[in-house]
Amino acid sequence: MSHGPSASGGALVAASPHGAHQREPHVPVFTGETLVALETIMSRYPTKQAALLPALWMLQDARGWVSEGGIDEVSQILELSPAYVKGVVSFYTMYHQHPVGRHFIQVCTTTPCNVCGAEDVVRSMLDHTGCGDLGLTSADGKYTVVEVECLGACGFATPIMINNEFVESVTPESVPRILSELT
Amino acid sequence: MGYPHPSHARETPILSKYFGDAEARTLAGWRARGGYDALEKALNTDPQELQTIVKDSGLRGRGGAGFPTGMKWSFMKPDGKTHYLCCNADESEPGTFKDREIMRWTPHGLVEGVALAAHAIYAQTAYIYIRGEFTEPYARVTAAVEEAYAAGVLGPNAMGSGKHVDVHVHRGAGAYICGEETALMNSLEGRRGNPRIKPPFPAVSGLFGKPTTINNVETLTTVPHIIKNGAEWYKQFGRPDNPRSIGTKLFSVCGNISRPGNYEVALGFPFKDFLYDLCGGPLPDREIKAVIPGGSSVPILTREEAEGAIMDYEGFVASGTMLGSGGVIVFDDRQDMVRQIARLTRFYAHESCAQCSQCREGTAWITRIMERIRDGQGTSEDLDTLVAIADGMTGKTICVLSDSCATPVMSGLKKFRHEFEAKIAANTSMVTVPGAFRASAA
Numbered sequence: 001m002s003h004g005p006s007a008s009g010g011a012l013v014a015a016s017p018h019g020a021h022q023r024e025p026h027v028p029v030f031t032g033e034t035l036v037a038l039e040t041i042m043s044r045y046p047t048k049q050a051a052l053l054p055a056l057w058m059l060q061d062a063r064g065w066v067s068e069g070g071i072d073e074v075s076q077i078l079e080l081s082p083a084y085v086k087g088v089v090s091f092y093t094m095y096h097q098h099p100v101g102r103h104f105i106q107v108c109t110t111t112p113c114n115v116c117g118a119e120d121v122v123r124s125m126l127d128h129t130g131c132g133d134l135g136l137t138s139a140d141g142k143y144t145v146v147e148v149e150c151l152g153a154c155g156f157a158t159p160i161m162i163n164n165e166f167v168e169s170v171t172p173e174s175v176p177r178i179l180s181e182l183t
Numbered sequence: 184m185g186y187p188h189p190s191h192a193r194e195t196p197i198l199s200k201y202f203g204d205a206e207a208r209t210l211a212g213w214r215a216r217g218g219y220d221a222l223e224k225a226l227n228t229d230p231q232e233l234q235t236i237v238k239d240s241g242l243r244g245r246g247g248a249g250f251p252t253g254m255k256w257s258f259m260k261p262d263g264k265t266h267y268l269c270c271n272a273d274e275s276e277p278g279t280f281k282d283r284e285i286m287r288w289t290p291h292g293l294v295e296g297v298a299l300a301a302h303a304i305y306a307q308t309a310y311i312y313i314r315g316e317f318t319e320p321y322a323r324v325t326a327a328v329e330e331a332y333a334a335g336v337l338g339p340n341a342m343g344s345g346k347h348v349d350v351h352v353h354r355g356a357g358a359y360i361c362g363e364e365t366a367l368m369n370s371l372e373g374r375r376g377n378p379r380i381k382p383p384f385p386a387v388s389g390l391f392g393k394p395t396t397i398n399n400v401e402t403l404t405t406v407p408h409i410i411k412n413g414a415e416w417y418k419q420f421g422r423p424d425n426p427r428s429i430g431t432k433l434f435s436v437c438g439n440i441s442r443p444g445n446y447e448v449a450l451g452f453p454f455k456d457f458l459y460d461l462c463g464g465p466l467p468d469r470e471i472k473a474v475i476p477g478g479s480s481v482p483i484l485t486r487e488e489a490e491g492a493i494m495d496y497e498g499f500v501a502s503g504t505m506l507g508s509g510g511v512i513v514f515d516d517r518q519d520m521v522r523q524i525a526r527l528t529r530f531y532a533h534e535s536c537a538q539c540s541q542c543r544e545g546t547a548w549i550t551r552i553m554e555r556i557r558d559g560q561g562t563s564e565d566l567d568t569l570v571a572i573a574d575g576m577t578g579k580t581i582c583v584l585s586d587s588c589a590t591p592v593m594s595g596l597k598k599f600r601h602e603f604e605a606k607i608a609a610n611t612s613m614v615t616v617p618g619a620f621r622a623s624a625a
Binding site: 044045046047049050051052053054056057078080087088091092093094095109110111112114115116148149150151152153154155156157161164165166 | 187274275276277278279280283314315316317318319349351353354355356357358359370371372373374375376391435436437438439443444445479510512514515518523526527530533534536
C-alpha cells in the first residue's frame with residue numbers, strides 16, 4: 001500500500017509535490033511497437049483488465065512515472081474507467097504517482113537488514129545525495145531516496161534498488177562509490 | 184554447489200545443486216543436467232497418476248502453510264472446465280530469499296515444474312507471478328520461458344506430447360499482500376491486491392473465476408525431482424520418526440550470523456547444528472539472543488529454545504513456533520528487541536491492504552505504541568493495550584496479515600518482557616507524547 005495506515009496520519013514516502021508536471025500534455029505511449037507489445041501481452045489473458053499491471057509498467061518505463069494522461073490512455077485501451085485505473089495504481093508502491101529523480105534509490109530497512117545496520121545506510125545515502133529527506137528529490141533532479149519494505153535479499157544486507165537494478169551488501173562507507181558510478 | 188557460500192557436507196542439495204552454476208540457466212545447460220526429462224515423462228502420463236505420486240511422496244507446500252501438495256492437486260478433476268495454475272513467486276516474507284535464488288540460477292527448473300503441474304491439474308495455462316522488485320529473477324524466468332517456447336518444450340505440442348501447455352510470466356508492482364493466494368489472483372486480474380473471502384476456495388473459483396491451483400516456487404521446482412525419481416526416493420529425506428515432514432527444504436539465513444545465505448537440508452535437521460555448524464554461528468565475540476525461524480510472521484524463539492528445535496513442520500511447532508517459509512532471522516546480543524519488533528510491526532502496518540478494520544487499525548496502533556515504547560515514552564498500561572489490540576487482531580480478518588503482525592508482539596512480550604519493562608521504567612516524562620509514525624532513520 002502506498003498510503004499510510006489510517007490511524008497514523010503519515011506515510012513512509014513524503015507527499016507528492018503538486019506542480020507544473022500535472023498540466024503537461026500527455027504524449028501517447030501506446031503507439032507502433034509499444035502498442036503491438038501490449039496487444040501481445042493482452043492475448044495471454046482472457047480479460048483485457050488482466051493486462052493492467054503490465055500496461056502500467058510499460059507506461060512507467062517510457063515516461064518515468066504514471067501520469068494522469070497516461071492513466072487516461074491505459075484506461076481507454078483496456079476499457080476501464082480512469083478512476084478504476086487510478087485506484088489500482090495507488091495500491092502498488094512501485095508505480096510513481098509523481099516524477100522522481102533520475103536515480104530512484106530504495107533502501108531496505110525491514111528487520112533483517114535493520115539488524116545489520118540498514119538505517120546507517122539510509123543516513124549515508126541522504127547525506128551523499130543531498131536529498132534532504134526521504135521521498136524528496138535532490139535539487140539537480142538526479143536522486144530520490146526512499147526506505148522500502150523487504151526487498152527479498154535479506155542474506156545480502158543491506159540491499160538497495162537503483163531504478164531496476166539491485167546492489168547488494170551496501171554499507172554506509174560504500175555509498176559514495178556506488179553514487180559515483182551513476183551518471 | 185552452494186550460493187553464496189560453498190555447499191556444506193551436511194547439506195542435501197537437490198534444488199540448490201546448481202546455484203552459482205551459470206550454465207544451468209540455459210536450456211541446453213539444463214537439459215545436459217537431466218532437466219526436462221521429468222516433464223517429458225509427465226506429459227505422457229495420466230494426470231491422475233501424477234497426482235497420486237506427489238500425494239504419496241509426502242511433499243507439502245514450501246510457501247509457508249505446509250498444505251500437502253498432492254492433496255491440493257487432487258481437488259482438480261477432469262471436469263472439462265478451464266483450469267489455471269498459478270505459481271506464487273511473490274516472495275516477500277522478511278527473512279526469506281530462497282525463491283529468488285531458484286529463479287536466478289535454475290529458471291528452467293521452475294518452468295519445468297510449472298509446466299508439469301499444469302498438466303497434472305488439467306490446466307492448459309499457467310501464470311508465474313513474480314514480485315515487482317525481483318527484476319533479475321523476472322528477466323531470467325522470462326528468458327527461460329522464451330527459450331522453452333522456441334524449442335517446443337512449451338506451446339501447442341509441448342515436447343511432442345500433443346498436449347498444449349502455456350506458461351506466462353506476470354510482474355507484480357510492490358505489495359507484500361500479493362503473496363496471499365487470493366490477493367495474488369486479484370492482482371493478476373488487474374485489480375487492487377485485496378485478499379478474497381474464502382470460501383469459495385481457489386480450487387472451486389480462483390483466477391478469472393475458474394478452478395485454480397496455486398503453488399510456491401520451491402514446491403513446483405521440487406516436483407520434477409519426485410516425478411523423475413519416484414515417491415519412495417523422496418521419502419528417504421526426513422526424520423525416520425516423523426513421516427509427516429518429508430523432503431529437503433531451503434532455509435534462508437540472515438541477520439547477525441557469520442555465513443548468511445541459502446542452505447538446503449533434509450527436514451528434521453537439528454537447528455543448533457544448523458545455526459552453529461552450517462551457518463558458522465554468531466559474529467565474532469557475539470552471542471545469539473533470539474531467532475525467528477520461519478519468516479517474520481512466526482513466533483520468536485530465545486536462543487535456548489532455538490538450540491533445542493528440530494527443523495521440520497512438527498519440530499518447530501513443538502518448540503512453539505512454525506517452519507513457515509524457512510526464513511531464519513538471527514538477532515545477536517547487541518539488538519534491542521523492542522526496536523526490532525517495532526520495525527516488524529511497521530512493516531505490517533505499511534503492507535496492510537486496509538480492507539479489514541482490525542488489521543488496518545490494529546497494525547497502525549500497535550506500531551504507534553511499539554515506537555512510543557522504543558523511544559522511551561511508553562507507560563506500563565501500554566503493555567496491556569498491546570495485548571488487547573493483538574488479541575483483537577488475531578483470527579478475525581480475511582487473511583492472516585493481521586495475525587502475523589500480532590505474533591512477534593505477543594511472542595516478544597512473552598519472551599523479552601524485561602526489555603519492554605526496562606524502557607518503560609526509564610521513562611521519566613510527566614506527559615506521554617505519542618511517537619511520530621515515521622521511520623526512525625528520517
